[in-house]
Amino acid sequence: MMENFELIEKYVVGRLQGPEKEEFELQLQKDTSLQRDVALQRQIIEGVKNARIAELKTMLSQVPVTGLMQTGVSAIKIITGITAGAIITASIFYFKPSLKETAAPVVENELPAVQNAKTEPDPIDPKEDKTSPSASEPNKESKKKPLVSKKQNAVHPKIEVVDPTHELAKEPTHEEEKRSKPQSVIVTTRVGVEINSSSSKYSFHYQFLQGKLILYGIFDNGLYEIIEVNGDTHSIFLYYKDGYYLLNEKQSAITPLTAIKDLELVKKLKEYRGK
Amino acid sequence: MALRVFKLNSQLDEVEIFDRIQKGDEKALEIVYKKYYRMMTKLVISNSGTEDEARDVYQDALVVFWQKARSGNLVLTSKMSTYIYSICQNLWRKELDRKKRLSNEERDSPDSIDMDKPEREKIIAHCMEQLGETCRKVLMYYYFDEMSMQEIADKLGFANTDTAKTKKYKCKQKLDELVKAQYTEQDFLD
Numbered sequence: 130m131m132e133n134f135e136l137i138e139k140y141v142v143g144r145l146q147g148p149e150k151e152e153f154e155l156q157l158q159k160d161t162s163l164q165r166d167v168a169l170q171r172q173i174i175e176g177v178k179n180a181r182i183a184e185l186k187t188m189l190s191q192v193p194v195t196g197l198m199q200t201g202v203s204a205i206k207i208i209t210g211i212t213a214g215a216i217i218t219a220s221i222f223y224f225k226p227s228l229k230e231t232a233a234p235v236v237e238n239e240l241p242a243v244q245n246a247k248t249e250p251d252p253i254d255p256k257e258d259k260t261s262p263s264a265s266e267p268n269k270e271s272k273k274k275p276l277v278s279k280k281q282n283a284v285h286p287k288i289e290v291v292d293p294t295h296e297l298a299k300e301p302t303h304e305e306e307k308r309s310k311p312q313s314v315i316v317t318t319r320v321g322v323e324i325n326s327s328s329s330k331y332s333f334h335y336q337f338l339q340g341k342l343i344l345y346g347i348f349d350n351g352l353y354e355i356i357e358v359n360g361d362t363h364s365i366f367l368y369y370k371d372g373y374y375l376l377n378e379k380q381s382a383i384t385p386l387t388a389i390k391d392l393e394l395v396k397k398l399k400e401y402r403g404k
Numbered sequence: 405m406a407l408r409v410f411k412l413n414s415q416l417d418e419v420e421i422f423d424r425i426q427k428g429d430e431k432a433l434e435i436v437y438k439k440y441y442r443m444m445t446k447l448v449i450s451n452s453g454t455e456d457e458a459r460d461v462y463q464d465a466l467v468v469f470w471q472k473a474r475s476g477n478l479v480l481t482s483k484m485s486t487y488i489y490s491i492c493q494n495l496w497r498k499e500l501d502r503k504k505r506l507s508n509e510e511r512d513s514p515d516s517i518d519m520d521k522p523e524r525e526k527i528i529a530h531c532m533e534q535l536g537e538t539c540r541k542v543l544m545y546y547y548f549d550e551m552s553m554q555e556i557a558d559k560l561g562f563a564n565t566d567t568a569k570t571k572k573y574k575c576k577q578k579l580d581e582l583v584k585a586q587y588t589e590q591d592f593l594d
Contacts, residue, residue, distance in 0.1 A: 138576075142547070169580075169583070169584070169587070172524055172528060172583075173528060173579060173580060173583055174547050175525075175528075176525060176528025176529060176531075176532060176583075177528075177532065177543045177544055177547045177548065177579070178544075178547055178548045179525065179528075179529065180528075180529060180532045180540065180544060181544035181547075181548035181549070182464075182467050182548070183529075184544065185430075185433075185463075185466075185467050185470065186463045186464075186467065188430060188433075188434070189433070189434065189437050189463050189466060190459075190463070192434045192437050192438050193438070194437070194438050194441040194442075
């Protein structure tokens with residue numbers, strides 16, 4: 130029985146050679162039971178291979194990547210950064226008119242994809258690196274940040290609440306600016322949250338799946354907060370153990386949580402939490 | 405000059421990464437996946453594919469690359485990215501042909517698709533899930549990755565190759581039993 134099993138398997142995986150193979154094939158032509166066994170083994174081994182392919186693809190799907198639609202174009206990165214700042218500023222504008230002159234904080238360094246690129250430097254192809262220079266010098270960038278913010282103060286003394294993503298994705302909605310009754314800036318979160326503390330691979334990560342936020346890691350239940358900010362665009366932050374994290378709602382890949390370093394932005398978020 | 409030095413280093417890294425993949429290091433595959441994601445998906449997206457299709461093609465290409473590298477028969481004569489790019493190109497061409505054929509078949513003969521095949525695949529996939537994690541790994545490493553018994557023993561922490569061999573035999577037997585129990589008589593023949 131064992132011999133027959135081994136012979137069939139050897140034949141199916143292509144390890145049966147020479148006269149042994151010829152003899153087997155002769156027998157195969159005559160024996161319908163053997164034909165059935167060979168067909169079954171073919172299907173089973175194919176099934177095992179398919180399972181491995183599926184496993185490898187699942188593994189790859191969980192790798193955080195910098196896709197074309199995510200941060201592929203550096204201009205989009207900048208726009209997204211400015212947008213995030215604009216959202217917060219918009220909130221301040223609506224909520225606290227006395228803070229009108231505060232500059233829009235740029236949170237470009239908080240973009241998950243940029244952080245991802247930073248966490249795993251891999252100089253396989255220098256050509257590729259040229260396309261994302263911002264990822265290669267993250268520390269310098271964050272050190273320079275206060276200066277940049279000051280410059281923005283000087284260039285844009287008036288705060289204009291502009292969300293460039295609207296221009297890219299939808300028709301411009303200038304009526305929104307004319308709204309006499311501002312909508313609530315900070316709302317109680319309606320985002321469903323799920324904690325996954327069983328993953329050994331992801332210790333402090335997140336992703337959005339079907340509108341639900343999944344946090345990976347050992348989060349003390351109840352000690353984290355989700356802050357939603359409604360400016361021209363909806364924006365979500367996580368507060369956990371004195372740290373604030375910007376959450377990209379479009380981030381379906383599992384992404385590391387990276388604390389916001391922009392002190393100005395952190396200050397504003399602290400103010401919101403206090404309300 | 406500095407650029408040259410960097411390029412030399414990157415080539416060395418590429419050799420190292422390829423070496424790790426050949427040895428079955430999945431982390432190295434993840435590094436490659438991340439590194440070339442944009443380059444490879446762009447190929448599909450700029451040739452009338454969606455981002456999902458692009459990701460799927462790229463993942464399939466890396467699986468092919470993985471299997472070829474693991475077989476020990478692959479000798480890279482070009483850059484790794486060039487090789488993977490060519491696999492992506494071939495896979496995407498095939499997919500476009502398949503789509504074209506499918507739309508023609510739909511017009512000509514709508515019932516030419518084997519309906520039993522996906523069903524049988526589902527049964528086997530379900531049976532695989534019923535096996536324990538170790539059994540699944542032993543079988544996948546043996547049949548897909550074509551690992552030797554020594555490699556399987558090392559990777560899964562078995563005492564020796566005999567243990568790996570016995571484990572593989574028993575796991576395969578278990579899988580066969582599970583599949584046979586769910587198959588109807590008709591399913592045994594293609």
